[in-house]
């Protein structure tokens with residue numbers, strides 16, 4: 001599959017790395033436009049302008065949302081002949097993408113960073129996309145992890161707040177678990193190592209298990225034991241669930257503001 005990538009920073013290069021590793025895209029079939037050269041997976045070609053020659057199968061948009069109009073002013077005419085525009089920008093919906101880049105079928109996506117390992121989530125919103133466009137997008141996204149289409153814009157936005165931002169929340173949780181370990185007497189380096197290994201093992205276990213996270217928590221917590229004493233704190237009325245409800249609500253609110261432009 002031939003790609004042009006307009007903007008290839010943290011998120012787009014995570015996707016590119018997995019696309020190259022999985023073989024769904026060959027390095028020689030990719031042209032990246034960034035404002036400055038940066039280290040890219042597979043040493044793919046990069047330049048300040050899109051290449052001459054025929055349009056690719058897919059144009060991937062990996063710039064920041066606030067850079068959309070500026071990038072469109074420069075690249076709109078070259079992109080017009082491409083069949084598909086796949087955006088990872090938080091905010092602009094397919095209609096706004098098509099206004100910026102008329103021509104291709106516009107697909108709004110929200111990936112997350114673990115796509116780099118093929119263990120990410122890609123939420124997709126393109127309710128009017130024809131079947132052939134959806135099939136191409138499915139083929140491109142399949143190696144990245146869980147791929148979920150949301151025809152409903154509100155559900156797509158909610159999923160994006162959860163999966164797009166979620167890795168950062170989990171990274172914070174790892175740090176917070178380590179900080180808790182330090183507070184009860186561990187040295188910081190050991191606390192960081194123990195916290196990360198605990199989260200990694202527990203995440204792998206819940207992914208592999210047929211039991212729910214709640215059932216697994218009960219399996220850890222002996223009646224009247226240490227874990228139950230800790231869970232009682234997390235399960236307080238002002239504990240973990242309301243904290244994450246507020247966290248996701250804040251991300252979703254900011255996403256809605258960004259969608260308005």
Ligand SMILES: NC(=O)C1=CN([C@@H]2O[C@H](COP(=O)(O)OP(=O)(O)OC[C@H]3O[C@@H](n4cnc5c(N)ncnc54)[C@H](OP(=O)(O)O)[C@@H]3O)[C@@H](O)[C@H]2O)C=CC1
Nearest residue numbers: 007008009010011034035036062063064065071088089090
């Ligand atoms: N980071 C994440 O986890 C996620 C990010 N996203 C979305 O991905 C997008 C990119 O985010 P992220 O990768 O973190 O940001 P980065 O800043 O790392 O990447 C943006 C890239 O776009 C390039 N760029 C900026 N303006 C232009 C332009 N006019 N023409 C060509 N290239 C340009 C930048 O190049 P230079 O540095 O040279 O200016 C940079 O390489 C955002 O829209 C964000 O909403 C979505 C889900 C998750």
Ligand SMILES: O=C(O)[C@@H]1CCC=N1
Nearest residue numbers: 089090160163164165
């Ligand atoms: O923080 C952001 O706006 C982007 C979208 C989701 C993750 N990073």
